[in-house]
Amino acid sequence: MQDTNQFVATYDSLKTIIYDTETGKVVSQLVNDNSTSDPSYRINKIISHPSQPIIITAHEDRKIRYFDSNSGRMIHSMVAHLDTVTSLAIDPQQTCLLSGSHDRSIRLWNLETKNCIQEFTAHQKKDDESINDVAFHLSKPYMASVGADSIAKIYA
Missing domain, CATH: 2.40.10.480 (Thrombin, subunit H)
Structure with a gap:
C-alpha cells in the first residue's frame, strides 16, 4: 500500500x-x-x-x-510451499520476496515473475512447526530467519 x-x-x-x-x-x-x-x-x-x-x-x-x-x-x-506458509518479507531493493514455511524451507522469489530463485532448508521441526519468521536487513545483503527450534539464523 x-x-x-x-x-x-x-x-x-x-x-x-x-x-x-x-x-x-x-x-x-x-x-x-x-x-x-x-x-x-x-x-x-x-x-x-x-x-x-x-x-x-x-x-x-x-x-x-x-x-x-x-x-x-x-x-x-x-x-508456494509443501506446508503452511508462515512468513514473508520484501527486500530493500523491492525485487525479491522471501517466504518461510513449516516445511522447513525458505524460498526466495522474484517479485515480478513470481518464480522461485532459490530454496534452502533452514530449521528443524518442533511440534509440527519450523520457520516462524523471515526478514531482510535494511542496508546490508543479509537475510534472517527464526524457527520453532529456538534458533535465529543470519544468511549472507
Whole structure:
C-alpha cells in the first residue's frame, strides 16, 4: 500500500480489510479465491509492497496470494510451499520476496515473475512447526530467519 494513512487487518472470519487511519472507514476488502470459512485458508502474514499498490499474504493452505490494494482484487495465487506458509518479507531493493514455511524451507522469489530463485532448508521441526519468521536487513545483503527450534539464523 502506498498510502501511509491506511492499514490492513485480517480476522478469524478470513476477512481482510483495508482501513483509513484518519476516518476509521473501510477503504476496501480483499477478495480471496475461497468462499468458505475453512481455517485452512487462514492468513499467517500480511505485507504491503513499499512502493506499489500490492498486498501479499501467506496462508495455511500453502499458498501466497497477491492483491491489488486499490481494488481489493486478487491478482495472483500460487502454491508456494509443501506446508503452511508462515512468513514473508520484501527486500530493500523491492525485487525479491522471501517466504518461510513449516516445511522447513525458505524460498526466495522474484517479485515480478513470481518464480522461485532459490530454496534452502533452514530449521528443524518442533511440534509440527519450523520457520516462524523471515526478514531482510535494511542496508546490508543479509537475510534472517527464526524457527520453532529456538534458533535465529543470519544468511549472507
